Amino acid sequence: MARTAPSAPPKLGLRERKKIQTRRAIRGAAHRLFEEQGYDATPVDQIAEAADVSPSTVFRYFPTKEDIVLTDEYDPFVVAALRERPLDEPPVTSLRHALVGLMHQYADDGHEEMLTRLRLIRQVPALRARMGESLAGTGELLGEVLAERSGRAPDDFEVRVVVAAVLGALREAIFFWFEDGRAEDGRLEDMEKHIDRALEILARGLTL
DSSP states (O other): OOOBOOOOOOOOOHHHHHHHHHHHHHHHHHHHHHHHHOSTTOOHHHHHHHHTSOHHHHHHHOSSHHHHHHOOSOHHHHHHHHHHSBTTSOHHHHHHHHHHHHHHHHHHHHHHHHHHHHHHHHHOHHHHHHHHHHHHHHHHHHHHHHHHHHTOOTTOHHHHHHHHHHHHHHHHHHHHHHHTTOGGGTOHHHHHHHHHHHHHHHHTTSOO
16 A cells, blocks of 8 residues: 655745745746847846836846746645655656646646746747756755655765656656647647656666
8 A cells, every 4th residue: 555745735824925926026027028028138127127126126036037937936836746645656656746737737827927938948048058057956856855755865866867867858848848839729738748758768768
């Protein structure tokens, strides 16, 4: 019988909810401006004005302009979902369920935002360069949970490799879905199929 990890995700307090609202306001204003006049032509002070905050507030939430596009509030929810998976489940399977579940929720709640982010990442070299650092932070969080679940050390080499491989496969699957022309129609089942195919490639040992 499968053992399960604690399933109650922590509730966000009022302060954290207000922070999320501010981040979303900044990100929404930035996306509108990026779409209207281009990423490189949009300075941070203009984003701040559109979001009705100060430039210092923008930098407090997003250290660089690239982070406005690349960061979000979903890492804690992925961690909570991962902790809900059966402890005797293969780690790649657990990561797949946690990440796909989040992608479905994100695509349902913010489909247009997802498409905007993907378009920007594809168009702007600085975003692609910064994306690796952003994913590294997510990988550290997921690695800590996998290490905790498996009784390994947080810096265990095999844990780091598994997390890096899954995140890399997830990224390529999402971009393939986007480039395939199905994203505009909101075809989430196609995104999930691409993710499954990507993880199957990992499972069979990266043979072609």
